[in-house]
Amino acid sequence: MAKRERRVGYGWPVLLAIGVHIATLMLTIIKWPESEPDPTSSSVVQAALVRAETATDQPQQTEDSAPPASQPEEEDAQEPEESAPAESSEEPAPDSDAEVTDSAVEEAKAEAQRLQEEAQRAAEKRRQAEAEAEKRRQAEAEAEKRRQAEAEAEKRRQAEAAAEKKRQAEAERKRQEEAEAEKKRQAEAAAEKKRQAEAEAERKRQAEAAAEKKRQAEAEAERKRQQALAERAAQANNSSLDSMISDEEQSIANAKQASEAANGFKNLVRRYVEQSWNVPSNASSELRAIVRIQLLPTGELVSATITQSSGNSAFDHSVISAVEKAAPFREMRELDASVRGRFREFNLDFNPEDIR
Amino acid sequence: MNDSMSIPHLIMNASLIVQLVMLLLLAASIASWIIIFQRSIALRRAEKSYRDFEDRFWSGVDLNELYRDLPAEQESLGAEHVFRSGFREFNRLMPKTQSTDAVLEGVQRGQRVALSREEDRLQLHLTFLATVASASPYIGLFGTVWGIMGSFQSLSMAQQATLSTVAPWIAEALVATAMGLFAAIPAVIFYNRLSAHAGRLLGKYENFAEEFHAILHRNLQGRSEREAS
Numbered sequence: 001m002a003k004r005e006r007r008v009g010y011g012w013p014v015l016l017a018i019g020v021h022i023a024t025l026m027l028t029i030i031k032w033p034e035s036e037p038d039p040t041s042s043s044v045v046q047a048a049l050v051r052a053e054t055a056t057d058q059p060q061q062t063e064d065s066a067p068p069a070s071q072p073e074e075e076d077a078q079e080p081e082e083s084a085p086a087e088s089s090e091e092p093a094p095d096s097d098a099e100v101t102d103s104a105v106e107e108a109k110a111e112a113q114r115l116q117e118e119a120q121r122a123a124e125k126r127r128q129a130e131a132e133a134e135k136r137r138q139a140e141a142e143a144e145k146r147r148q149a150e151a152e153a154e155k156r157r158q159a160e161a162a163a164e165k166k167r168q169a170e171a172e173r174k175r176q177e178e179a180e181a182e183k184k185r186q187a188e189a190a191a192e193k194k195r196q197a198e199a200e201a202e203r204k205r206q207a208e209a210a211a212e213k214k215r216q217a218e219a220e221a222e223r224k225r226q227q228a229l230a231e232r233a234a235q236a237n238n239s240s241l242d243s244m245i246s247d248e249e250q251s252i253a254n255a256k257q258a259s260e261a262a263n264g265f266k267n268l269v270r271r272y273v274e275q276s277w278n279v280p281s282n283a284s285s286e287l288r289a290i291v292r293i294q295l296l297p298t299g300e301l302v303s304a305t306i307t308q309s310s311g312n313s314a315f316d317h318s319v320i321s322a323v324e325k326a327a328p329f330r331e332m333r334e335l336d337a338s339v340r341g342r343f344r345e346f347n348l349d350f351n352p353e354d355i356r
Numbered sequence: 357m358n359d360s361m362s363i364p365h366l367i368m369n370a371s372l373i374v375q376l377v378m379l380l381l382l383a384a385s386i387a388s389w390i391i392i393f394q395r396s397i398a399l400r401r402a403e404k405s406y407r408d409f410e411d412r413f414w415s416g417v418d419l420n421e422l423y424r425d426l427p428a429e430q431e432s433l434g435a436e437h438v439f440r441s442g443f444r445e446f447n448r449l450m451p452k453t454q455s456t457d458a459v460l461e462g463v464q465r466g467q468r469v470a471l472s473r474e475e476d477r478l479q480l481h482l483t484f485l486a487t488v489a490s491a492s493p494y495i496g497l498f499g500t501v502w503g504i505m506g507s508f509q510s511l512s513m514a515q516q517a518t519l520s521t522v523a524p525w526i527a528e529a530l531v532a533t534a535m536g537l538f539a540a541i542p543a544v545i546f547y548n549r550l551s552a553h554a555g556r557l558l559g560k561y562e563n564f565a566e567e568f569h570a571i572l573h574r575n576l577q578g579r580s581e582r583e584a585s
Binding site: 008010012013014016017018020021024028029 | 362363364382385386387389390391392393394397398401538
């Protein structure tokens with residue numbers, strides 16, 4: 001037996017360990033669902049309790065009230081019996097018969113009074129008990145009412161919380177909608193700005209074209225004047241002063257011609273590029289790209305890069321390929337060295353409207 | 357609290373790795389509790405049997421008789437084991453040698469072997485408790501970190517991050533840490549308690565061995581003096 005005691009097996013420890021874990025698991029599981037149906041279950045239980053108390057109270061009260069009613073009768077019945085032995089015991093002394101009877105009567109009266117008092121006291125007690133029971137019942141009813149009110153308040157609070165949540169959700173939705181509307185408005189504003197910028201550019205371009213035309217007209221007029229002057233100079237060939245003046249005027253005309261040539265070169269380049277430009281079919285008139293072109297003095301293309309993208313990559317690509325196709329610009333060699341320097345690097349504006 | 361935040365619901369909805377971590381922690385917890393119960397019972401019985409044996413030993417019984425009364429097999433444990441191995445050595449050496457020192461040395465050696473065996477037996481599995489105590493919080497933390505990582509990954513998909521979208525994930529992840537602590541705390545407490553208990557018992561065994569050794573020494577001393585006279 002001693003040996004068996006010393007060896008400690010693992011059966012009991014395993015059972016105990018699993019028991020500990022199941023107990024803790026139960027604690028965690030049971031605790032959670034309990035909190036939820038708390039109000040309903042408690043109210044049901046309390047209602048049942050109240051009914052049970054009232055049901056048991058009434059029989060008790062009737063039982064309480066019954067004995068006092070029967071007791072006086074019994075005591076009444078006992079009274080003659082009691083007085084009879086008293087009379088019988090007092091019979092051996094007939095001398096004091098009247099006194100005895102008197103005292104007996106008095107005793108009986110006192111007895112009756114005592115009984116009455118007792119009855120009154122019992123009635124009093126009964127009334128008090130009833131009042132107490134009544135009070136208790138009222139208190140219970142009040143407690144019940146309070147509990148119901150609390151439950152109702154709880155329900156109302158929950159409903160309010162739900163309404164609050166709904167309102168919050170609605171506010172959230174409204175805020176999102178507003179944010180969307182705001183975004184849309186911003187996008188519209190951006191589009192508007194873009195359109196205005198484009199219109200501005202268009203106007204500028206037109207103004208440039210008008211200025212260009214004016215300048216050409218002026219140059220034409222100047223040339224005519226110079227021809228006239230030259231004719232006049234030829235006519236008045238003998239005057240050295242005249243020749244000096246004409247020299248000066250010629251140099252001015254040369255400068256003018258150079259600028260004209262420069263303009264002409266730019267127009268030429270534009271024309272070449274436009275000719276070799278395959279405008280994408282989906283390109284709208286709103287698209288606009290500015291290309292930076294770098295040229296060698298011989299007119300070879302060094303690079304063409306987009307400085308302001310149109311946003312449409314196909315359009316940008318077509319622009320670049322048009323410039324590459326149009327190069328080289330051999331007319332560059334015919335330009336004056338001073339003018340040529342200006343065209344080593346320049347920007348070209350592309351817009352489908354220019355062609356159509 | 358709605359139903360989706362209850363602990364079983366959280367465990368069922370956790371990701372696979374977090375669930376594996378939880379399973380590991382549960383297994384560690386069960387194993388450590390098995391050891392806690394087994395060791396507690398074993399140590400209590402060992403202490404009780406030691407007290408019984410000590411009472412018998414000091415009750416003035418003849419040592420030869422006591423030796424014969426004890427179970428003859430290797431089953432004897434605790435102080436009985438120490439006594440048995442010492443006395444057996446004493447009985448074997450007595451007829452063979454006249455030297456008191458040799459006999460006493462043999463007795464001491466036998467007792468030392470028995471004591472080290474007893475130590476081994478008393479501290480069986482206690483290292484496992486220490487391992488659970490130190491490792492399971494880290495395992496739980498790993499589960500939590502993994503769960504929170506997952507929660508942030510899924511949070512990046514969401515349009516807006518309110519507390520109600522983050523909270524369930526984090527609560528789910530924290531269950532792993534809770535389980536780690538649940539496994540670790542009893543393991544720490546009972547490791548300290550049980551190892552202290554085992555150490556105390558071992559000290560008692562050693563004291564007993566010394567006392568027994570003193571008794572044998574006294575007897576031998578008396579005998580050698582008798583022989584000398």
